[in-house]
Amino acid sequence: MTRSPGGDSAPRPSALEALADAAYTPYWLDDPGRPRPHPALVGDEHCDLLVVGGGYSGLWTALIAKERDPARDVVLIEGQEAGWAASGRNGGFCAASLTHGLGNGAARWPAEQAELERLGHHNLDEIEAAVARYAIDCDFERTGEIDVATAPHQVEELRETAELAAALGVAEQEFLDRDAVRAEVDSPTFLAGLWDRRGVAMLHPAKLAWGLKRACADLGVRIYEHTPAEQLASAGSGSSGMTVRTPYGRVRARQVALATNAFPALVRRVRPFITPVYDHALMTEPLTEEQLDAIGWKRRQGLSDTANHFHYFRITADGRILWGGYDIVYRYGGRVRAEYDHHPATYRTLAQHFFRCFPQLEGVRFSHAWGGAIDTCSRFSAFFGSAHGGRVAYALGYTGLGVGATRFGAEVMLDLLDGERTERTRLEMVRSKPLPFPPEPVRWAGIGITQWSMTRADQNGGRRNLWLKAMDKAGLGFDS
Structure with a gap:
C-alpha cells in the first residue's frame, strides 16, 4: 500500500495467487440486475x-x-x-x-x-x-473519508490540511494520530490520518x-x-x-x-x-467476520493515502474491499481503446501493495480486476x-x-x-x-518525466525536483 521503493521487488507468490481467479471486468457492472x-x-x-x-x-x-x-x-x-x-x-x-x-x-x-x-x-x-x-x-452511505499518511513527511502535510480546513470554515475535519487512525482501520503502514466526516x-x-x-x-x-x-x-x-x-x-x-x-x-x-489516463482497481472476495475484525474497519469510511502515486480503498455493501489507484497509465497519442482497460503489471503491483497494507488478510483472493480512462x-x-x-x-x-x-x-x-x-x-x-x-511527442515525454519525478518525490520525503517545481510554477503541478 505504501510508496513503491524505486522498483518494487517481485510480488510474493501469495499476491500473485490472489489474482488467479479474478474476472477482467468491472465489479460494479458485473451485476444480474443491470x-x-x-x-x-x-x-x-x-x-x-x-x-x-x-x-x-x-x-x-x-x-x-x-x-x-x-x-x-x-x-x-x-x-x-x-x-x-x-x-x-x-x-x-x-x-x-x-x-x-x-x-x-x-x-x-x-x-x-x-x-x-x-x-x-x-x-x-x-x-x-x-x-x-x-x-x-x-x-449511499455518508461515511466520510480518511486520508492516511504512510510516510513521515505526509503527517505534517495532513496537519497543514487540517489547519487550512479550519481556516476556511470546513467543518468536521479531524486529525488522527497514529493510534487514533489505527483504531479506525488497522494497518501497520498508517502513521496518521485526516477524517473528513461529512464531505464524502x-x-x-x-x-x-x-x-x-x-x-x-x-x-x-x-x-x-x-x-x-x-x-x-x-x-x-x-x-x-x-x-x-x-x-x-x-x-x-x-x-x-x-x-x-x-x-x-x-x-x-x-x-x-x-488527456486520457488509465486507472485500475481490484476487488476482493467477500471478507469473513474474522477477517473484518482483524482490520477493525467498523465505520466503513473511504480511505486514500497521500502519496503522489496514491491508493484509494473502501468496503462495499457486501463486505469486499476495493483497492485501486497507484499507477497512472498514459498511452501515446491519448487514445481511448477497450484493450487499454486492462494492465496486468498494475494488477500485480496493486496486489502486492494490498497485502503490504493489510498483512492480516493473507490468503484473501481478488474476484475482479479492471481499469478505465479518466479525463485528466x-x-x-x-x-x-x-x-x-x-x-x-x-x-x-x-x-x-x-x-x-x-x-x-x-x-x-x-x-x-x-x-x-x-x-x-x-x-x-x-x-x-x-x-x-502540448502536442505529441512532447506530451508523452512530459508525462513520462513527470511520472518519474513524482515517484522520486515519494521516495525522497516529498521533496520535489526542479522539473516538478517548474510544473508547479506553470500551473501543471501534477500534485493531485
Whole structure:
C-alpha cells in the first residue's frame, strides 16, 4: 500500500495467487440486475436540449433540465450503455470537493475557495436528496473519508490540511494520530490520518448511474443507447439550432450539452485541454467476520493515502474491499481503446501493495480486476465553456473526482445554455480554463518525466525536483 521503493521487488507468490481467479471486468457492472439498454436511434429526432453522453455528467444534466422545466423536450444519446465507462468503473467515492481537494483549490482560487467548499457541500447534499427522492438503490452511505499518511513527511502535510480546513470554515475535519487512525482501520503502514466526516459518501457507482437513467426516463427524457455522436454542426442557414449526426440518423436540437468525459470532444478546440489516463482497481472476495475484525474497519469510511502515486480503498455493501489507484497509465497519442482497460503489471503491483497494507488478510483472493480512462486536465478539476454562439455547452476534466462534481458541472452547463449569471457562472473557476497539454511527442515525454519525478518525490520525503517545481510554477503541478 505504501510508496513503491524505486522498483518494487517481485510480488510474493501469495499476491500473485490472489489474482488467479479474478474476472477482467468491472465489479460494479458485473451485476444480474443491470438494466437492459434502450434502443439505438434510427431516423431523425428533434428536441429542445440534446445531451451527448450517458455517464453521470450527461444523466445529471438531463435530469436537472427536466426538474428546472418539465416542459423542456430532452433527448440523451450514449455511444454504448449508460454508466458503462468511468461512471461504472470508479471507486464509488462521492466527494463534496469541486477542486480535487482543499490544497489544489486553495492554490488556484484562494479568494473563492471558501465559496467553492460551500457550493460543493451543498451539491453533495443535493445528490443525497436526489437519491432519496427518486428511490435510487445505490448503497449511499455518508461515511466520510480518511486520508492516511504512510510516510513521515505526509503527517505534517495532513496537519497543514487540517489547519487550512479550519481556516476556511470546513467543518468536521479531524486529525488522527497514529493510534487514533489505527483504531479506525488497522494497518501497520498508517502513521496518521485526516477524517473528513461529512464531505464524502460511499456508493455503488453503476447503480447510481442506472438509477439516474431510470429517473430521467420517468421524467420524459428520451434515451437512445448504442448511439455514438459522430459530428456536431450548425443546423443550417436560417436555423438557430444544432445538428448531431449518429450512425443511423441525426438529432436536431435548439441546444446541446456535451458530457463526453475522456472521449474526443465534438468541439475540437477543447481537445488539447484533455488527456486520457488509465486507472485500475481490484476487488476482493467477500471478507469473513474474522477477517473484518482483524482490520477493525467498523465505520466503513473511504480511505486514500497521500502519496503522489496514491491508493484509494473502501468496503462495499457486501463486505469486499476495493483497492485501486497507484499507477497512472498514459498511452501515446491519448487514445481511448477497450484493450487499454486492462494492465496486468498494475494488477500485480496493486496486489502486492494490498497485502503490504493489510498483512492480516493473507490468503484473501481478488474476484475482479479492471481499469478505465479518466479525463485528466492540467488543473485536476473540471473546466467549463460554451461554443456555437452559446448553443453548445461542455463540462470536462474531472480528473477522477467526478462522481459528485459532475452534478455541479451539469448545473453550470444548464446555466450557460440558459444565459444566466448565477453564483456558479460568476466563479473564476468556472470562467477560467486550464493550460492545454502540448502536442505529441512532447506530451508523452512530459508525462513520462513527470511520472518519474513524482515517484522520486515519494521516495525522497516529498521533496520535489526542479522539473516538478517548474510544473508547479506553470500551473501543471501534477500534485493531485
